[in-house]
Amino acid sequence: MAPILEIKNLYKNYGPVEILKDINVSIDPGDFLVLVGPSGCGKSTLLNCIAGLEPISGGTLQIGGQNMTDVSPKDRDIAMVFQSYALYPTMTVAKNITFGMKVRGVDQATQEQKLKEVARQLQIEQLLSRRPGQLSGGQRQRVAMGRALVRDPKLFLFDEPLSNLDAKLRVEMRTEIKELHQKLGASMVYVTHDQIEAMTLATKIVVMKGGVIQQVGSPAEIYNRPANLFVADFMGNPAMNLIPAKAMKNGEGTKIEIARKDGAPIVLTDAKNRDLPEDVIIGVRPEDIAEPEFRASQDAQFAECMVDIVEPAGADTFVVMQMGGKQVTARLHAETSATPGQMQRLAFDLGKVSYFAPDSGHRLN
Numbered sequence: 001m002a003p004i005l006e007i008k009n010l011y012k013n014y015g016p017v018e019i020l021k022d023i024n025v026s027i028d029p030g031d032f033l034v035l036v037g038p039s040g041c042g043k044s045t046l047l048n049c050i051a052g053l054e055p056i057s058g059g060t061l062q063i064g065g066q067n068m069t070d071v072s073p074k075d076r077d078i079a080m081v082f083q084s085y086a087l088y089p090t091m092t093v094a095k096n097i098t099f100g101m102k103v104r105g106v107d108q109a110t111q112e113q114k115l116k117e118v119a120r121q122l123q124i125e126q127l128l129s130r131r132p133g134q135l136s137g138g139q140r141q142r143v144a145m146g147r148a149l150v151r152d153p154k155l156f157l158f159d160e161p162l163s164n165l166d167a168k169l170r171v172e173m174r175t176e177i178k179e180l181h182q183k184l185g186a187s188m189v190y191v192t193h194d195q196i197e198a199m200t201l202a203t204k205i206v207v208m209k210g211g212v213i214q215q216v217g218s219p220a221e222i223y224n225r226p227a228n229l230f231v232a233d234f235m236g237n238p239a240m241n242l243i244p245a246k247a248m249k250n251g252e253g254t255k256i257e258i259a260r261k262d263g264a265p266i267v268l269t270d271a272k273n274r275d276l277p278e279d280v281i282i283g284v285r286p287e288d289i290a291e292p293e294f295r296a297s298q299d300a301q302f303a304e305c306m307v308d309i310v311e312p313a314g315a316d317t318f319v320v321m322q323m324g325g326k327q328v329t330a331r332l333h334a335e336t337s338a339t340p341g342q343m344q345r346l347a348f349d350l351g352k353v354s355y356f357a358p359d360s361g362h363r364l365n
Contacts (some may be wrong), residue, residue, distance in 0.1 A: 002065050004029045004187040005050065005155060008327060010059035012045055012211075018139065019045050020211045023059070025084045032181050032188045036198040037208035038234070040321040043191045046208075050189060051157055052076050064154045077156075079148035084159040085140045087147075088134040094128040097146045114150040121180070122146050134240075138169045145180070158190040162197065195235050201224065207231050226354060229361035232283045238331070240283045243324040244358065247276040253271055256282060256350075268349045275365060283354035286318065289330035292347045299351030304343045310336075316344060319344065 003026040012020035027033045028074045035043040048054040050061065052073035063071050097118060098111045106114075119125045122142045133139055141161060148156055161177075162170045178201055181188055192198055198205050199219045206228075207214045207222060215227040224255050224307055226232035232240045246257040254270040272316050308321040310329075312334070319330045319338045330346060338344045355364040 001028050003027060003062070004031070004064055005189065006060075006062040007050070008060045010046075010049065010061060011057045012042075012049060012054065013057040018211060020049070023213060023215060025206055025213070027187065027189070029187050029336070030185045032190065032201055033206065034192060034198040034202035034204070035206050035208060035285075036188045036192055036195055036235075037214075039193060041208040042211040043193075043206075043208050045211075047157055047159055047189060047191045050155070051078055054363075077153050078157055078349075079153040079154045080157040080159065081141075081144050081161045083163055085132070085144040085164075087133050087140060087143060092129055092131055093124065093135070093143050093146075096132070096143055097150055100147060101150060118146045118149045121149065121183075122176075131245070134299055136335055137165050140172060141165065141173060142176075145177075147237065149180075149184075154187065156186055156188040160191055160193070162192075163194075166242055170197075177201060183200065196237060198321045199235070209234075224285070224352070225363070227363050229281065229283075229356050232354060232356070236285060238286050238318065238329045240285050240354070241289075241326070241328045242356070243282050243284070243326055243328060245280055245282050246278055247274070247280045247355075248278065249273055256280075258282075261295050261322050262306070266303045266305070268303065268348055268350060270301075271299060273301040274355065274365060276355055277357065279358050280364070281356040281358050283356060284348060285352065286329045286331040288349040288352045289328070290347050290349075291332055291336060292345055294333060294347075297349045297351055299349055300347040301348050301350050305330075305346050307338050307340055307344050310338055310339060311338055 006026040007023055010020060010023040023046060035046060037043050045054060052071060060067060063076055094115055098115050101111045119128060122145060124142050127139055162173050162231050165173060174197060190201060202219055205219055205222050206216050209230055215222060215231045222235050226235060229242060232242060243258055248255050252269055253272055254274040254276060256270060258266040258269045260266060305321045307319050307321060311318040317332045317334055317335055317336045319332050321328050332338060357364055
């Protein structure tokens with residue numbers, strides 16, 4: 001299957017400043033690609049390059065097997081949904097949705113048929129005669145999506161479409177976008193700084209920092225096998241615990257020693273003989289530190305840990321401890337007996353631990 005979008009060695013400069021550096025990404029038809037990273041990492045610039053709103057400084061960009069590097073936005077067969085919605089304030093919802101078709105000379109009957117289909121899909125039939133000023137943020141977002149959907153393009157582009165909505169509405173709209181993608185089987189590229197949005201929506205994630213791709217992979221790959229310390233820290237809520245430790249082979253596997261402020265270090269044994277440097281950073285997700293009775297993994301190792309803070313959070317309770325000079329968070333059950341100032345026996349699932357080099361930050365296992 002030929003990729004619907006293929007970007008090779010793409011660079012974008014503003015004068016002497018490099019904004020995007022050697023970007024290589026491709027997606028198959030039907031993929032939902034999410035570009036994620038902190039503000040200023042270049043993700044919206046990359047989306048604008050795909051749309052043709054920004055000229056690229058080097059490399060090539062293909063959509064549907066056609067070279068689009070120097071093609072104008074209107075000829076790229078794309079539809080874009082902006083963060084600001086970009087609706088015409090004096091037009092009704094119906095006219096906002098059909099305006100692009102009218103400009104392209106689509107006949108009236110087709111316009112009405114497409115409008116009807118999209119309004120039903122997005123449940124906005126009752127809004128068609130209103131103007132944007134009479135709509136809520138969520139309704140405006142649906143109208144902006146409707147305007148893109150009637151295009152039936154090769155590629156949908158979304159630029160932080162939910163960032164202006166409140167938390168509850170964001171979750172609802174996220175579910176709607178996911179459902180829409182599943183129904184349409186459309187190819188989508190979506191920009192967000194919200195890693196939960198990225199994890200829930202994407203079939204493929206591109207994590208960016210400083211104009212450079214840090215990792216490309218499925219949500220599971222990004223979450224379970226982060227390529228470096230930046231990805232490990234950025235993806236996940238709460239973030240992965242990144243704990244300085246000492247590693248040495250001891251005949252039974254690899255001994256991992258974590259210093260503590262008070263008392264003897266915590267010593268865990270990884271059953272695998274790993275080729276690790278003596279100084280290492282171990283990455284362990286909060287859910288992989290649990291009460292022993294809830295951790296049946298054969299790779300579990302146990303340690304007595306001093307609890308500093310207990311944070312009830314409904315179905316979970318987060319427990320914060322000091323290890324290796326860092327605050328370490330464990331995700332325990334709501335009914336945990338953990339108490340601040342008391343020792344708590346915890347199980348560490350070493351089968352799910354990541355190891356990183358302290359100097360380069362790269363993954364070691």
